[in-house]
Amino acid sequence: MDLGLKDKVAVVTGGSVGIGLGVAQTFAREGAHVLIAARDGSRAEEAAQAIAREFGTRAVAQACDVATAEGCDALIEAAKREFGGCDILVNNAGTGSNETILKAPDEKWQAYWDLHVMAAVRLARGLVPLMAPRGGGAILNNASICATQPLWYEPIYNVTKAALLMLSKTMSTEFIPMNIRVNTVNPGLILTPDWVKTAKQLTENGDWEAYLQGVANEHAPTSARHGGGTADFMVSSARRARPMPSAGPTSTTAGC
Numbered sequence: 514m515d516l517g518l519k520d521k522v523a524v525v526t527g528g529s530v531g532i533g534l535g536v537a538q539t540f541a542r543e544g545a546h547v548l549i550a551a552r553d554g555s556r557a558e559e560a561a562q563a564i565a566r567e568f569g570t571r572a573v574a575q576a577c578d579v580a581t582a583e584g585c586d587a588l589i590e591a592a593k594r595e596f597g598g599c600d601i602l603v604n605n606a607g608t609g610s611n612e613t614i615l616k617a618p619d620e621k622w623q624a625y626w627d628l629h630v631m632a633a634v635r636l637a638r639g640l641v642p643l644m645a646p647r648g649g650g651a652i653l654n655n656a657s658i659c660a661t662q663p664l665w666y667e668p669i670y671n672v673t674k675a676a677l678l679m680l681s682k683t684m685s686t687e688f689i690p691m692n693i694r695v696n697t698v699n700p701g702l703i704l705t706p707d708w709v710k711t712a713k714q715l716t717e718n719g720d721w722e723a724y725l726q727g728v729a730n731e732h733a734p735t736s737a738r739h740g741g742g743t744a745d746f747m748v749s750s751a752r753r754a755r756p757m758p759s760a761g762p763t764s765t766t767a768g769c
């Protein structure tokens with residue numbers, strides 16, 4: 514099926530691994546060029562080179578922290594420098610959290626706000642003016658099922674993802690006159706390296722695969738019934754083995 518993406522330029526934050534990498538690969542498979550952003554520049558570079566090799570499109574990596582204004586500026590500049598703009602922006606970079614409302618400090622709330630909300634604001638401010646003269650485009654915000662249904666142990670994640678959902682709706686009304694669509698995806702359980710890391714932490718490098726399977730069996734009965742179980746799973750089993758709250762969005766605790 515031709516999705517009409519040939520030679521479009523897609524900027525994907527968090528495109529070096531997990532869901533973002535899958536998204537970037539899928540764009541490239543459709544003939545789009547991709548600019549992937551992540552803090553770990555060498556992992557992003559490896560991912561970009563692999564995409565270019567496999568799909569024959571241009572794939573460029575930008576090392577940057579999109580939770581900062583400087584990081585967003587670097588990505589916007591890269592889109593201008595490498596591609597003369599872009600047609601698609603996928604705000605995917607994000608991570609789970611682990612805290613209580615009563616104990617989490619303001620700094621942690623602010624850090625997740627910067628990562629899950631302000632990155633989308635800042636990148637839109639820089640990239641929408643580049644999309645509009647190309648005839649418009651699309652922005653896709655990767656929120657979470659937690660944007661509408663909270664998990665008890667990650668209030669900051671729930672709230673900032675819900676804010677991203679509302680930001681998307683609000684952006685969509687502002688940007689549609691420029692022919693730019695804005696949508697949100699609220700994924701459920703996707704097995705990514707973040708989850709594997711979390712499972713290893715929770716089991717202290719014990720039987721982490723069994724842990725993940727148990728989560729899938731408990732919370733994604735479809736996967737268990739069909740003998741799958743690694744494709745979608747739920748995290749709330751962490752209630753039984755709760756990791757220590759972390760200081761900021763460098764947490765390795767996967768969110769849903």
Ligand code: NDP
Pocket residue numbers: 526527528529530531532533550551552553554556577578579580605606607608609628655656657658699700701702703704705706707708767768769
């Ligand atoms: P991963 O941890 O596997 O990947 C996260 C990606 O984001 C990496 O490329 C990481 O690279 C990048 N990243 C993280 N922080 C920053 C930052 N500050 N600046 C730039 N890049 C950053 O996550 P997933 O693929 O599991 O999740 C991707 C998104 O999907 C997240 O927003 C998550 O909340 C959401 N989601 C995931 C679900 C799941 O079950 N996996 C379910 C629902 C939503 P680096 O570390 O090098 O910066």
